[in-house]
Amino acid sequence: GAGVSQSPRYKVTKRGQDVALRCDPISGHVSLYWYRQALGQGPEFLTYFNYEAQQDKSGLPNDRFSAERPEGSISTLTIQRTEQRDSAMYRCASSPRNTGELFFGEGSRLTVL
Amino acid sequence: GEDVEQSLFLSVREGDSSVINCTYTDSSSTYLYWYKQEPGAGLQLLTYIFSNMDMKQDQRLTVLLNKKDKHLSLRIADTQTGDSAIYFCAERPPDYKLSFGAGTTVTVRA
Numbered sequence: 001g002a003g004v005s006q007s008p009r010y011k012v013t014k015r016g017q018d019v020a021l022r023c024d025p026i027s028g029h030v031s032l033y034w035y036r037q038a039l040g041q042g043p044e045f046l047t048y049f050n051y052e053a054q055q056d057k058s059g060l061p062n063d064r065f066s067a068e069r070p071e072g073s074i075s076t077l078t079i080q081r082t083e084q085r086d087s088a089m090y091r092c093a094s095s096p097r098n099t100g101e102l103f104f105g106e107g108s109r110l111t112v113l
Numbered sequence: 114g115e116d117v118e119q120s121l122f123l124s125v126r127e128g129d130s131s132v133i134n135c136t137y138t139d140s141s142s143t144y145l146y147w148y149k150q151e152p153g154a155g156l157q158l159l160t161y162i163f164s165n166m167d168m169k170q171d172q173r174l175t176v177l178l179n180k181k182d183k184h185l186s187l188r189i190a191d192t193q194t195g196d197s198a199i200y201f202c203a204e205r206p207p208d209y210k211l212s213f214g215a216g217t218t219v220t221v222r223a
Contacts, residue, residue: 004155033211042117042201043156056210073184075169102211104148104155 001015002026004094012111013082021077025094031073034067034071034101036043037089082112116216119202124220131189133217135202138183142204145178147187150199150216159187159200189219197221 003082005024013019025032031050035043043106045059051072063084069075081087093102116138125131137145143164148156162169162176162185169176169209175188189196199216 031209035213040215042215043211045210045212047171056208074190093156094161100126102156103158103159106153106155 003096004092004103004106006090006108006110009106010109010111012113014113015083017082017084018078018080019110020099021079021090021092023059023075023077023094023105025073025075025092026096026103027073028049028096028101029094030094030097032069033093033095034075035091037091037107039088046077065094069081079110082110084112086110087112117202117204117211119200119214119217121215122160122218122220124222125192127192127194127221127223128160129192131187131192131196131219131221133189133200133219135185135187135214137185137202137204137212139204139206139212140180140183142206145176145185145212146201146203146205147174147176147185148203148213150184150196150201156201170171179192192219192221194221194223 007022022113033048034046037043047057047067064080067077089107092106093104119135146161147159149159150156160184177186199218201216202214203211
């Protein structure tokens, strides 16, 4: 597609369930980033990949969060045993290379009841 | 809290200039950015500036960088109603992890 695509756009789940959020970056983009944005805040870094290699996962809050990008294209952010504090907008961005010109998707809004 | 700080709100009259200010903390940041977020949409890159530049102009947008004070500003000339949005300042340190401010909500009034 022309832009970064994220799915689902909205996800409501019960506490304790696992969720998987998908990101389809712009074709050919080397770098892929995951950010989390709480209401009224700026995006907060979670993790990023160059091709299939996870370069930095220091922003993942705890071991319930994981991400993969097995073929260097589509990425999945997985949250296990969700908690209410995980409720936020999860944003994916891709970049042709590490220039910092991040192109963001529209985000996946997660609500944990 | 964030390392990048911005004022939270700005109200401006249509046709006037808007100035949004930002301070950042990492003096080794090589790029500084302004992103725009409209309701229900993703973040859109508006412009960016290299750390070795003082100013960059792009149509109605002017970015000023004071590296000594770690201060970045975005000026929007002839502000229009379509400029109403949240504007985020971001810095890119050498580890490539962009760090964003909390955003400035710009409201354009007729």
